[in-house]
Amino acid sequence: MRITTTVNGDRQDVDDVWEGESLLYVLRERMGLPGSKNACEQGECGSCTVYLDGTPVCACLVAAGQAQGRDVVTVEGLAPDTGQHDDLHPVQQAFLECGAVQCGFCTPGLLVASHDLLRRNPHPSDPEIREALAGNLCRCTGYEKILDAVRVAADKLDGAPA
Amino acid sequence: MDFLRPTSWAEALEAKAAHPGAVPIAGGTDVMVELNFDRHRPEALLDLNQVTELQQWAEDGTRIRLGAGVTYTRIIEELGDPLPGLAMASRTVGSPQIRNRGTVAGNLGAASPAGDAHPPLLATGAEIRVASTRGTRTLRAEDFYTGVKRNALEPDELIEAVVLEKAKGPQQFAKIGTRNAMVISVAAFAIALDPEAGTVGTGIGSAAPTPRRARDAETFLAGELAAHGLWETRGAIPDSLTREFGERVRRAASPIDDVRGTAAYRLHSLAVMARRTLGWAWADLQNDQRKAS
Numbered sequence: 001m002r003i004t005t006t007v008n009g010d011r012q013d014v015d016d017v018w019e020g021e022s023l024l025y026v027l028r029e030r031m032g033l034p035g036s037k038n039a040c041e042q043g044e045c046g047s048c049t050v051y052l053d054g055t056p057v058c059a060c061l062v063a064a065g066q067a068q069g070r071d072v073v074t075v076e077g078l079a080p081d082t083g084q085h086d087d088l089h090p091v092q093q094a095f096l097e098c099g100a101v102q103c104g105f106c107t108p109g110l111l112v113a114s115h116d117l118l119r120r121n122p123h124p125s126d127p128e129i130r131e132a133l134a135g136n137l138c139r140c141t142g143y144e145k146i147l148d149a150v151r152v153a154a155d156k157l158d159g160a161p162a
Numbered sequence: 163m164d165f166l167r168p169t170s171w172a173e174a175l176e177a178k179a180a181h182p183g184a185v186p187i188a189g190g191t192d193v194m195v196e197l198n199f200d201r202h203r204p205e206a207l208l209d210l211n212q213v214t215e216l217q218q219w220a221e222d223g224t225r226i227r228l229g230a231g232v233t234y235t236r237i238i239e240e241l242g243d244p245l246p247g248l249a250m251a252s253r254t255v256g257s258p259q260i261r262n263r264g265t266v267a268g269n270l271g272a273a274s275p276a277g278d279a280h281p282p283l284l285a286t287g288a289e290i291r292v293a294s295t296r297g298t299r300t301l302r303a304e305d306f307y308t309g310v311k312r313n314a315l316e317p318d319e320l321i322e323a324v325v326l327e328k329a330k331g332p333q334q335f336a337k338i339g340t341r342n343a344m345v346i347s348v349a350a351f352a353i354a355l356d357p358e359a360g361t362v363g364t365g366i367g368s369a370a371p372t373p374r375r376a377r378d379a380e381t382f383l384a385g386e387l388a389a390h391g392l393w394e395t396r397g398a399i400p401d402s403l404t405r406e407f408g409e410r411v412r413r414a415a416s417p418i419d420d421v422r423g424t425a426a427y428r429l430h431s432l433a434v435m436a437r438r439t440l441g442w443a444w445a446d447l448q449n450d451q452r453k454a455s
């Protein structure tokens with residue numbers, strides 16, 4: 001079947017999509033957007049987290065056909081597009097600065113989840129950060145640096161010195 | 163495989179009648195796991211996301227009619243006051259990403275004995291409205307679960323809505339798991355008190371082939387509270403009563419040993435959860451009275 005969606009602001013048409021495949025597969029294998037990672041394919045790890053009509057979801061659990069006509073934003077679409085290859089969103093900058101990235105497999109999903117948290121709640125408490133990131137597993141960092149990064153990102157977005 | 167995308171409820175029912183083998187998909191948080199692991203290859207998927215009628219809830223007198231497509235996140239954000247028990251259980255489901263997609267109707271469709279929505283639905287006497295092109299029928303939650311991962315839906319039927327009374331008193335939910343997020347419950351328990359009617363509702367999860375009520379515990383507790391005049395005075399519940407309530411809840415369960423826990427642990431934890439949730443609910447009732455006076 002053919003799927004038409006808006007991904008990171010651009011209209012995407014893809015053909016020959018199998019009815020049973022996931023949005024994650026379509027993004028990675030058919031649209032050439034490998035930012036969202038496939039680690040578990042069962043909703044447990046959050047590394048495939050994307051926005052679907054502005055709501056963070058596991059792309060591995062959205063059927064491709066359910067994305068028809070909808071708006072998807074992946075980690076590739078978080079940074080403002082100024083044409084520079086290394087443009088980063090403040091949340092991404094904070095992850096780099098804080099050492100919140102090791103192997104990086106969990107990072108795209110954590111970035112989207114953190115981005116969403118700070119959009120809804122610019123000054124989250126530590127329990128609120130933990131709760132918001134409860135669906136994102138990281139096997140490398142031990143999470144402390146990730147919590148640091150979200151706090152630093154909150155300051156950056158606030159315009160306050162990080 | 164077909165992908166059916168009805169955009170109205172009438173179309174959805176027609177599609178299901180024409181393709182009884184089509185698997186409905188709402189949030190996909192159960193269905194997609196099956197597909198991704200190739201455990202199941204249905205002849206068609208029937209996407210319910212575009213059926214706008216299903217994505218809404220509405221007040222209907224003393225009741226809330228919860229459309230099949232309303233997500234856990236929306237229940238938590240929008241229905242915490244009228245449906246506190248279901249909202250509490252919703253908060254414990256999976257993770258934010260799962261709650262943003264998952265629905266109570268999906269929980270009912272999957273009919274896992276461990277589904278977290280089931281105990282509050284049982285405790286509050288919720289009704290399930292199901293429909294087909296042949297018509298609509300309403301089932302009590304307790305009649306909906308027919309076996310392990312089996313429910314009362316006919317092949318041509320879809321779940322339209324869950325209808326719940328707005329809370330008439332305190333409701334509580336407790337769940338045992340290995341951590342705070344992303345756990346399938348080892349055992350779960352819900353309680354709902356209706357001080358006006360003098361009734362107690364209960365729901366047990368993960369401790370029998372289907373979610374079930376602890377009927378004997380309900381009538382026992384309601385009767386004893388009445389006999390002690392406690393519904394009126396809202397005085398402290400004697401320990402012996404709380405203990406006996408926990409025992410009777412435990413006796414209503416028939417759990418198995420599995421990877422998540424032993425039957426013995428499930429029975430023990432149910433008695434503990436029954437006592438604790440009763441304590442919390444009763445404290446809520448006492449606080450209400452203090453506020454009112």
Ligand SMILES: Cc1cc2nc3c(=O)[nH]c(=O)nc-3n(C[C@H](O)[C@H](O)[C@H](O)COP(=O)(O)OP(=O)(O)OC[C@H]3O[C@@H](n4cnc5c(N)ncnc54)[C@H](O)[C@@H]3O)c2cc1C
Nearest residue numbers: 043188189190191192193255256265268269271277278321
């Ligand atoms: C990582 C992860 C964590 C989870 N954690 C929990 C948890 O903590 N507690 C818990 O209870 N569950 C949990 N689940 C299971 C799942 O999220 C729930 O069962 C959820 O309620 C399913 O809802 P859904 O809308 O996603 O269902 P779907 O996957 O879309 O559907 C589930 C079933 O219901 C049927 N169905 C859906 N809508 C209808 C309808 N309107 N009419 C008829 N049939 C219908 C489908 O055909 C299917 O059989 C988890 C799942 C994942 C992947």
Ligand code: FES
Nearest residue numbers: 040041043046060
């Ligand atoms: S790959 Fe989707 S949650 Fe793990």
Ligand code: FES
Nearest residue numbers: 102103138139140
């Ligand atoms: S950095 Fe390796 S999984 Fe998180």
